[in-house]
Amino acid sequence: MMGLDIRIPVGSMFALLGALLAGYGLFDGTALSQRSLGINIDLWWGAIMFAFGALMLSLAWRARGRTPARGD
């Protein structure tokens, strides 16, 4: 792959956005849940996004360990 494993930016962006959302939901949950039918969607969806980001990063990490460095 050219210079950059895409799973690194995808993973880190979603981990960061997920953490921001979940943190915000945790901090201000009840007021936020009014629109989203009583569900603290920021918290739950943020957690899911964080997990997705972490998964992407771990896949990138494992791939880095396995493939021998190509003489680019």
Next chain:
Amino acid sequence: MHPRAIDWVIMSVYFAFVLGIGAALKRAMRTSTDFFLSGRSIPAWITGLAFISANLGAQEVIGMAASGAKYGMATSQFYWVGAIPAMVFLGVFMMPFYYGSRARSVPEYLKLRFDEKTRTLNAITFAVMTVFSSGISMYAMALLLKLLLGWGFGTSVMLSAVIVLVYILLGGLTSAIYNEVLQFFLIVFGFAPLVLLGLKDIGGWHGLTEGLKTMAVSRGFAPHAWLSTWSVMGSPKDNPMGVEWFGMAMGLGFVLSFGYWCTDFLVVQRALAAESMQAARRTPLIAAIPKMLFPFLVILPGMIAIASTVHGGASGFALPHKADGSLNYDMVIPLMLGHYFPNGMLGLGLTALMASFMTGMAGNVTAFNTVWTYDIYQTHIRPRAGDHHYLNVGRIATVAGIGLSVAAAYVANRFNNIMDLLQLLFAFVNAPLFATFLLGMFWKRSTGHGAFIGLLAGTAAAAAHHGLTIPGTALPGIKGGWIAVLHHYPSQMAQNFWTAIWAFAACFAVTVLVSLATRPREERELVGLVYSLTERPRSASRAWFARPAVLGAGVLLGALILNLMFW
């Protein structure tokens, strides 16, 4: 809509990553092949997601939700009939010629297979089209941001232009592809909760179907008109789209869909960036898997919105009316975001929309700079310069392409009719294309003169058909009937489908006739370009399930099941 600090932070994080990806890829851009074709080095799952994402501009997202409200489940025909079969055909049958011939663009394939004039015709119309599509994308984004966030037209246009410019200049096609992957995930994560909340609000799937049944009956249709596809297409009167099954299957499912997915360089370029022939062939097949499921992400919100409007969801969501009293369907997505998403999620939803506007632009710009540099500049202006020269020309073309898009956005803002007219002309030019490629790839006797004259005849047939027919109660003019009115179609969609069918038939017939009257090329010159003269690609080294034919069959089976489920 009232964004707060958290929403702005989320949008800024996205913009920072977009520019960061460009900066990180800068070092890898050393040759023109790196810049225009990502050095043909990208794995299939990435090109596959980019392939589907490049087509998933925000107009598509907003338009599909609007159609979901207007026409219901039948809108998914644009995916299950109007995309999947063509994507499978591209991957299994056509990609060996695109990738195998080492053509660097779709027009260049036409040069290798036919001749220079056919390539130039295709390259010029395509280049003009991409610039205007990119401009229209910018224009639509500016209108939406003005409405949602109160941003000025110029601010939105300049912001999107500068960001897209920077990341393409830095990272070329790879940057565009990486950002398309980012956008793919943003759309999924931004819209899935919207569907879940909307469904919960209206009482689940059962509540949705009950609401849509009541509404269909109140509008004089069968109860399942908004919930079915083929079963309401016996006659145009039975469905809100006003089309019948033959126009749907031939017009959309064959001519328009194969014409777009199999010949449009904007999507094909993603596959050409793949690391190997196998990866290139798998690109549209991998893309077809999420594509199949996208109706649940982009069409379902429209169905939920209309059912809530008519039947009433618990939280009181309703679509607004336009000045003329009709429902404002284009507001489905923006309004649902504002209604169901609290701050935080709102930022994510807006980011997903902005991302799809910008990748829509970037996709057009990367296709434009490649076609301009290889098919117009290198062919007609300066043929034998060094590679570095073409890399620089590509960068200048990127700046020029974005400059022209900005101009187009302003033109669209001033004169809306000009854009309608241009889109109509593009439809005429595109409609016959698939006949040319089909005959070129699968009939070795077809000739350059045949292809060129066939394309012109197809475009002329499209224009003539449009000029002689008119949908519903429209007045003669941009909707048709500007020559004379010989036939009334029940809807504009039916007219579009039939325009495409006529254009394809005319192009096919004229290409065959002219080819038979002109001298064919030597067979040895066509090896690798025509099916019957090319060795079948061997794919034995891959696991059986990853072979294009197996993957393609699996994807078609999936589409068939979805068609039957929502028959």
